[in-house]
Amino acid sequence: MAKRVSLSGNEAVAQAMRQINPDVVAAFPITPSTEIPQYFSQFVANGQVTTEFVPVESEHSAMSACIGAAAAGGRVMTATSANGLALMWEMLYIAASSRLPITLAAVNRALSGPINIHNDHSDTMGARDSGWIQLYGENAQEAYDNFIMAVKIGEHPDVQLPVMDCFDGFITSHAVENLEMLEDEEVKAFVGENRVAPYALIGQEPVSMGPLDLPPYYFEHKRQQAEAMKNAKRVILEVAAEFEKLTGRKYGLFEEYRMEDAEAAIVILNSSAGTAKAVVDSLRAEGKKVGLIKIRVFRPFPAEELAEALSKVKAVAVMDKADSFSAAGGPVFTEVRSAMYGRADGKIVVSYIYGLGGRDVTTNQIEKVYNDLFSAIETGKYEVYNYVGVRE
Amino acid sequence: MRIELLNKYFKMDQLPHIWCPGCGNGIALGAAVEAIDNSTMDKDKICIVSGIGCSSRASGYLNFDSLHTTHGRAIAFATGIKLANPELNVIVITGDGDCTAIGGNHLIHGCRRNIDINVLVFNNNIYGMTGGQYSPTTPRNARTSTSRQGTVERQFDICKLSENAGATYVARGTVFHYKHLIGLIEGAFKNKGFSIVEILTPCPIQFGRRNKTPEPADMMRLLKNSTSFSDDGKTKIGVFRDEKEPEFVSEYIKLLSNEGDISV
Numbered sequence: 001m002a003k004r005v006s007l008s009g010n011e012a013v014a015q016a017m018r019q020i021n022p023d024v025v026a027a028f029p030i031t032p033s034t035e036i037p038q039y040f041s042q043f044v045a046n047g048q049v050t051t052e053f054v055p056v057e058s059e060h061s062a063m064s065a066c067i068g069a070a071a072a073g074g075r076v077m078t079a080t081s082a083n084g085l086a087l088m089w090e091m092l093y094i095a096a097s098s099r100l101p102i103t104l105a106a107v108n109r110a111l112s113g114p115i116n117i118h119n120d121h122s123d124t125m126g127a128r129d130s131g132w133i134q135l136y137g138e139n140a141q142e143a144y145d146n147f148i149m150a151v152k153i154g155e156h157p158d159v160q161l162p163v164m165d166c167f168d169g170f171i172t173s174h175a176v177e178n179l180e181m182l183e184d185e186e187v188k189a190f191v192g193e194n195r196v197a198p199y200a201l202i203g204q205e206p207v208s209m210g211p212l213d214l215p216p217y218y219f220e221h222k223r224q225q226a227e228a229m230k231n232a233k234r235v236i237l238e239v240a241a242e243f244e245k246l247t248g249r250k251y252g253l254f255e256e257y258r259m260e261d262a263e264a265a266i267v268i269l270n271s272s273a274g275t276a277k278a279v280v281d282s283l284r285a286e287g288k289k290v291g292l293i294k295i296r297v298f299r300p301f302p303a304e305e306l307a308e309a310l311s312k313v314k315a316v317a318v319m320d321k322a323d324s325f326s327a328a329g330g331p332v333f334t335e336v337r338s339a340m341y342g343r344a345d346g347k348i349v350v351s352y353i354y355g356l357g358g359r360d361v362t363t364n365q366i367e368k369v370y371n372d373l374f375s376a377i378e379t380g381k382y383e384v385y386n387y388v389g390v391r392e
Numbered sequence: 393m394r395i396e397l398l399n400k401y402f403k404m405d406q407l408p409h410i411w412c413p414g415c416g417n418g419i420a421l422g423a424a425v426e427a428i429d430n431s432t433m434d435k436d437k438i439c440i441v442s443g444i445g446c447s448s449r450a451s452g453y454l455n456f457d458s459l460h461t462t463h464g465r466a467i468a469f470a471t472g473i474k475l476a477n478p479e480l481n482v483i484v485i486t487g488d489g490d491c492t493a494i495g496g497n498h499l500i501h502g503c504r505r506n507i508d509i510n511v512l513v514f515n516n517n518i519y520g521m522t523g524g525q526y527s528p529t530t531p532r533n534a535r536t537s538t539s540r541q542g543t544v545e546r547q548f549d550i551c552k553l554s555e556n557a558g559a560t561y562v563a564r565g566t567v568f569h570y571k572h573l574i575g576l577i578e579g580a581f582k583n584k585g586f587s588i589v590e591i592l593t594p595c596p597i598q599f600g601r602r603n604k605t606p607e608p609a610d611m612m613r614l615l616k617n618s619t620s621f622s623d624d625g626k627t628k629i630g631v632f633r634d635e636k637e638p639e640f641v642s643e644y645i646k647l648l649s650n651e652g653d654i655s656v
Contacts, residue, residue: 028494029519029522029523029525029538030463030522031521031522034522034523034525035523037525037538038523038525038537038538041537041538041539041540042540045540045541053538055525055526055538055539057493057494057496057528058463058464058493058494059494083444083462083463087463087494112462113462114460115444115460
């Protein structure tokens with residue numbers, strides 16, 4: 001039986017880690033994710049888990065130790081944020097291409113510079129092409145649920161990829177919310193035994209991992225990696241269906257909020273979706289046909305599904321809490337617009353960058369975006385690349 | 393620290409600082425400023441570089457050209473500054489976690505090159521800013537937020553590490569021995585080569601409270617009683633090495649001007 005608890009997002013994820021009881025956790029402190037390994041070290045000290053916990057000397061070492069532990073057949077986890085994730089960069093690619101299902105709590109924080117400890121998505125957006133599955137969550141409940149599902153998704157034989165559980169620093173990581181926590185036994189039964197890959201370094205026969213892979217085979221290995229990411233879309237939905245049976249909580253590739261008959265839609269990630277939902281409700285009360293899509297699975301990117309979901313709207317604003325500096329719009333925007341090409345043509349699709357470095361995101365700002373969309377529908381005039389909530 | 397130095401060297405609009413009550417970082421920074429004031433260095437040719445952590449907030453408080461960098465990389469940034477502009481007196485302010493964990497590699501290679509930068513390590517034996525995780529200088533068996541049953545890892549001796557890696561000026565002081573500390577830092581400034589001063593400084597909030605010394609005065613007393621100027625088994629303070637050896641940037645400039653022995 002699930003129980004109602006009040007926990008911060010970080011504590012909820014640390015509890016999920018405890019319930020999963022992984023073999024190894026290697027981590028290095030960085031705000032705002034530090035609490036996760038810190039809570040976890042208490043579980044280790046209390047004997048509540050049998051995990052070997054290693055506070056290493058840098059995030060690069062943390063991910064390297066995770067890769068080593070996963071290569072040796074362990075179920076492995078870590079947590080980081082911003083520059084910590086950036087320092088893991090080299091190793092993120094090694095983890096994914098070595099097909100090691102590591103689970104990482106990526107507590108979103110603005111990437112330096114200048115130094116900023118508050119929330120935006122510039123850290124995980126930068127890692128979007130590292131080969132990791134990326135799940136995004138609106139609140140502590142989703143951060144907890146996604147973390148548990150991540151283990152099962154990553155370890156699936158058709159996937160075998162590492163997974164990031166992304167949620168907003170401070171807003172979700174430090175705010176205490178009510179959520180439903182599963183019983184320890186339920187989590188253990190759900191994630192099951194670690195499905196150790198047949199190529200793990202566990203001594204049946206000698207295996208070399210990560211050696212030189214020259215032109216004769218490198219391309220094929222990358223092709224397999226891409227195929228695994230394609231498979232992940234199906235597996236994510238299968239795992240979600242199983243999770244729904246256990247908890248009653250339904251997860252998809254993205255959440256559609258009041259999208260039926262919507263003319264103007266916003267696409268957004270993480271905690272700002274909560275703020276945007278409040279705006280949708282108030283505009284709907286005024287009779288305005290607005291809706292919202294909250295992307296949960298950004299990697300693999302649900303291109304066909306998103307295009308289908310946006311096929312009936314007249315205008316879409318994709319709100320990015322990260323700028324790509326491509327001079328052509330935010331990272332989620334470019335992917336959403338690309339997904340719509342040929343599938344949902346003739347729509348107004350615009351980019352809004354918001355909330356960088358922890359700038360507060362207000363309902364007024366989101367309301368302005370919807371109003372801009374209606375104005376664009378009426379007049380046919382609009383800018384593609386926009387900012388909201390910044391001094392210009 | 394003399395009060396007039398406050399207006400002279402600090403960005404007053406950035407104060408008060410963020411350091412916790414009982415933290416020794418303010419004393420360490422005060423000693424650094426007194427040493428700067430006593431030195432013959434051109435004050436407009438001083439550049440402060442810091443990494444990440446409690447110590448590294450110092451660069452934001454001092455009214456010099458400064459670079460607040462990323463975790464562990466201050467010495468690498470400082471190397472670039474010194475190479476591009478050898479006239480600058482480069483002072484790195486860092487901590488035990490910043491300098492010997494995530495930045496440990498840069499420390500040993502800075503020492504090895506004997507590049508003329510001055511590294512002040514505020515060693516509080518813990519990662520203070522992120523909530524008290526154990527660092528490479530946390531004593532064995534000490535309790536931290538990541539070693540609740542006591543730290544099992546062994547600790548670095550920063551001075552021995554630096555000396556053996558090739559630093560030409562190596563010293564250790566404490567914030568309790570304030571005047572002595574100023575002298576050690578002045579010595580670092582005088583050395584043309586890689587200079588490092590390990591400054592033992594208390595962290596009552598993150599370290600003391602978990603290790604039976606919650607009061608700042610207890611920790612200061614501990615600094616006094618656990619250190620010694622002689623070899624009597626206590627933690628020794630003083631200068632461990634002060635020698636002249638070829639300095640990296642000067643040697644490089646010689647090489648570029650074909651004054652060196654190496655045929656071009």
